[in-house]
Amino acid sequence: MMKAKKFLALALAVLFALSILAGCGGKKASQDPGQQTPGQQQTQTPASQKDPDRTLKIAAMQDSGTLYPLGVTGGFLSVLYAFYEPLYDTKTDGTREWILATGLERISDLQYTLKIREGVTFSNGNPLTAEDVMFTMEMCAADPQFFLNVKVVDFEKTSVVDDYTIDLWYTEYNASQEPGLASMFIMDKESFDELDLSRNPIGTGPYTVTEYVTNSHVKAVAREDYWRGAPKIKNLEFKVINEEAQIINALETGDVDMATISITEADYVDSLGYDVLISNSGYNYVTLFSMLPGNPMESKEARWAVSHAIDRQAIVDVLFDGVSSVTDYPTSHSLADFEERFLNLHETYSTGYDPARAEELAEQAGLKGKKLRIITNGASGHITIAEMIQANLLDIGVDSEIVNYDQATYFGILMDASNYEIAIFTPSAPSMLAVDIMAMYITFIPLGWSGPERDKYGELSMGAISTYDPVERNNKLFEALKLWVEEDPWYGLCEIVSARAVAPDLKGYEFMIAGITYYHNMEFAA
Incomplete structure (x- = not known):
């Protein structure tokens, strides 16, 4: 259970960066995150100066205090992609990009052949081999946060065949395992030293660290020996900026070339001459319901009452200025396995x-005369949603109070469903699969759901995630979803959209399905 809790803490940390950037205000037309839009050239800021040695400056958030791959969480993960690389990744169109691996051949549901790319070296000059990949998998398996990257790898059977081949075995098939392997930053086995890696990463990525000042910046220089060719931009600097106002100030002064921004600031940042890219993030807001015996939300009629009472379109309009959309099933419409x-x-x-229906159900469930507790993690987006739900409930004669916690405390509160009736939450999974989210969270967060319906749901959802064939898997997920929405453990509210500001003369970037980008192809236009 401790591993599950640590993983959920990691997911919450990642999503906290998204939640603090949601708000009300301006917008710009939604675009594919992998596409660049011509924008007005900046002539008034340092970011527009044409300099062959110009440093690419990127705003980063939530410094983890380390650059060790198994110690970094949240918004700071994006920094590590300059120094480390995964085996493969997935583009926004669903196609796979092979990076440190060149193939994953399926022998059976449980056996695979993983081929490692030849000719790749770490920044210390050591060659990448299958031993390094095996070592990284073993390190993940022993870590309480990152074990899910290899959660069904059978280490008793898995073995290194030669320098560039691994005979990979699973204990059971799990649809989220392949995406999990893509979440590992491959480390050099020979030189591994956790303390040293906290300041001086040794990876296969295109840059090496020259200076790291905690909660300030990370400076890096391009590797001339990088296996895909020397990066076109020689110098890179990540500036740690956690406050939204400070991010906007950095964009105004041209102090950064790329930053994640609030939807509220999209029009203004666009007016500064930056390209503003708006896209679905693959996440959504939901309301978790306590289902404990004796809780006011114990009956599904009570949960239906609250669900019908929530004006989801109003949340979209206020929080995202209409740019987003309501979620018409429990999780995001942008996940890889979503179907209409x-x-x-x-x-x-x-x-x-x-x-009217909500009030009828509230009367039937005995909600009137009771005060419901709505909890949040203290992020502005969560608080706004809670306040709107509170007003919606008051409209049907149900009283409520909002309790805001800090992020660390909120996680502990979530793990005890007696602490709330309604919790604002954002489910996520590194796999970007609905089947993973729908099977995982109901196991990790003890909402108090029990009985034959819960047992049946567990059978359906776990049966889905353990099915190899994607058609059959989604058929099983479809049956699980029908039971889920009938019981309503959580209610989908709206999609979370993200906004990024990019200097108009920065080219060569492409955002992957999980929102990250790689730096080796970036360049400033002449």
Whole structure:
């Protein structure tokens, strides 16, 4: 259970960066995150000066205090992609990009041949081999946060065949395992020293660290011996900027070339001459419901009442200025295995906002006269949603109070469903798969759901994630979703959209499906 809790803490940390950037205000037309949009050239800021030795400056958030791959979480993970690389990644169109691996051949549901790229070296000159990949997998397996990257790898059977081949075995098939392997930064076995790596990463990436000042910046220089060719931009600097106002100030002064920004600031940042890219993040806001016996939300009629009471479109309009959309099933429409048939499987989604029906159900469930506790992690987006739900509930005669916690405390509160009736939450998974989210979270967060319906749901959801064939897997997920929306353990609210500001003369960037980007192809236009 401790591993599960640590993993959830990691997921919460990643999503905290998203939640603090949501708000109300301006917008710019939504675009594919991998596409660049011509924008007005900046002539008034340092970022526009044409300099062959110009440093690429990127705003980073939530410094973890280390550059050790198994110690970095949250928004700071993006920094590590300058120094480390995974085996492969997934583009926004769903296609796979092979990086340190060149193939993953399926022998059976449980056996695979993993081929490692030849001719790659770490920044210390050591060659990349299968031993390094095996070592990284073993390190992940022993870590309470990153063990899910290799959660079904059978280490008793898995072995190194030669310098560039691994005979990979699973204990059981799990659809999230391949994406999990893509979440590992491969480390050099021979030189491994956790303390040294905390300041001086040794990876296969295109840059090496020249200076790291905690909570200030990370400076890096390009590797001339990088296996894909020397990066076109020689110098790179990540500036740690956690406050939204400070990010905007850095963009105003041209002190950064790339930054994640709030939707509220999209129009203003666009007016500064930056390209503003808006895209779905693959995450959504939901309301978790306590289902403990004796809790006011114990009955599904009570949960339906609250779901019908929530004006989801109003949340979209206020929080994202209409740029986003309501979520018509429990998780994000942007996940890799999403299908249209998953939508509107219950009247809480197909009808949605219906105060009259909500009041009727609230009366039936005995919610009137009770005060519901709505908890948040203290992020502005969570608080705004909680306040809007509070007003919606008051409209149907149900009182509530909002309790805001800090992020670390919030996680502990979530793990005890007696602490709340409603919790604002953002489910996520590194796999970007709905089947992973729908099977994982109900196991990790003890909402108090029990009985034959819970047992049946567990059978369906775990059966889905352990099915290799994607068609059959989604058929099983579809059946699980029908049971889920009937019981309503959590209710999907709206998609989370992200906004990024990019200097108009910066080219060669491409955002992957999970929102990260690689730095080796970036260059400033002449």
